[in-house]
Amino acid sequence: MGRRKSFNESEVLNKMSMVFIQYGFEGTSLDLLVNATGLLRGSLxxxxxxxxxxxxxxxxxxxxxxxxxxxxxxxVIIAMMELVSTNVEVKQIVLNWYHTKPQADIELTLGRALLNKSGLLGGIDDGKQS
Amino acid sequence: MGRRKSFNESEVLNKMSMVFIQYGFEGTSLDLLVNATGLLRGSLxxxxxxxxxxxxxxxxxxxxxxxxxxxxxxxVIIAMMELVSTNVEVKQIVLNWYHTKPQADIELTLGRALLNKSGLLGGIDDGKQS
DNA sequence: TTTATTATTGACTATTAAGTCAAAAAACAT
DNA sequence: ATGTTTTTTGACTTAATAGTCAATAATAAA
Structure with a gap:
């Protein structure tokens, strides 16, 4: 009972994910999340x-x-760079993710993703997901 | 002529590097750099x-x-995560670094360094250089 | 010694940030 | 309808931030 949530949580999380991916954790401001989701600070x-x-x-x-x-x-890379060393919850989540991955090529996968994400070789980083 | 710099630039840069490595670019505040170097904001x-x-x-x-x-x-990884996509000077520096590296294992090297730096598998990240 | 030049000092400004909360709105139960 | 619960609203607070600058100090040239 009570007022219903005005948003679909999964949709909102996807929009927030795009912002975090583009700007990183520290680099993401609440205003960016507010703009991206269309929700107000209090709701978030x-x-x-x-x-x-x-x-x-x-x-x-x-x-x-x-x-x-x-x-x-x-x-996951953003979490590794900014949060894993200081937050045990995030560390545990990333560690679980890590153990579900094929160990043979996980380091290569991470390195490739990092290079990709940086846009060092390709063109301009438009921040869109692929 | 004029007053001499009170510090050795190379030493100061090493101290600043340790801070940037531990906290990232955005995560590093001027106060952290001031404390680490022993210099004041104005000098920096x-x-x-x-x-x-x-x-x-x-x-x-x-x-x-x-x-x-x-x-x-x-x-370099911090630069790739936080600056390469928005700053052409940093991008060029990292690109030059990239081209001096053996292409065969560069992605693996980056992935390994990322994993290492995160402290995901090892113990606690004390922020010290190795 | 005087003058020109460069470095240091650290208080100050302006901006941005994360997080709060009382009031209003929406939904449901009785 | 009335009361209860939950969500939304958005202005507000508090804290931290990057960057500035006039005054002072140190150096070397003239």
């Missing part, structure tokens, strides 16, 4: 608690529902 | 112009004088 905080909560929800959504997408790998 | 800005100028100087110092160190690879 009511739903996810904190900016970190938003990232974790987006990361889980991707790992669970878009397992082998580039977006998932990018989010 | 007089010497390097901007926070980005500090990072670029640290990146160049590492690429030129510590070519094959883990620190250099970490700084």
């Amino acid at each position: 905080y009511a739903a996810f608690g904190s900016k970190l909560g938003m990232f974790i929800a987006a990361l889980k959504e991707n790992i669970n529902h878009r397992k082998d997408s580039f977006g998932t790998t990018y989010l | 800005y007089a010497a390097f112009g901007s926070k980005l100028g500090m990072f670029i100087a640290a990146l160049k110092e590492n690429i030129n004088h510590r070519k094959d160190s883990f620190g250099t690879t970490y700084l």
Whole structure:
């Protein structure tokens, strides 16, 4: 009972994922997330608690529902660069992801994704998912 | 002529590099750099112009004088994650670095460094260089 | 010693950030 | 309808940030 959520959580998480992928965790501001989702700050905080909560929800959504997408790998890399060393919850999530991957080529996969994401060799990074 | 610099630029760049490696570019505040170097904000800005100028100087110092160190690879990865897609100068520096590397195993090297740096598998990330 | 030049100092400004909350709105139960 | 619960709203607070600058200090040339 009570008022219903005005948004579809999965859709909102996908929109937030795109922002996190483009700007990283620290580089993403709440204003960017507000603009991308169309929701207001209060709604985002009511739903996810904190900016970190938003990232974790987006990361889980991707790992669970878009397992082998580039977006998932990018989010994992962002987590590794910015959060794994200081946040045990994120570390555990990434560690679980890591163990579901074929160990033979995981390092190569990460390196390739990093290079891809940076846009170092290709053209301009338009921030869109593939 | 005029007053001499009170610091050795190379030493200062090494200290700044350690901070950037530990916290990333966005995650590094001027206060952290001030504490790590022992210099004051004004001196850092007089010497390097901007926070980005500090990072670029640290990146160049590492690429030129510590070519094959883990620190250099970490700084390159930070640059790839946070700056390459939006800053042509950084992109060019990283691209040059990239072309000096053996192409056969560069992706694997990047993936391994990323994993290493994250501390996902090993113990706790104490932020020290190796 | 005087003058020109460059570096240091650190308080200050302006901007941006994450997070809060009281009030209003929407939905359901009785 | 009335009351209860949950969500939305968006202005507000608090804290942190990058960057500035006038005053001072140190150096060397004239």
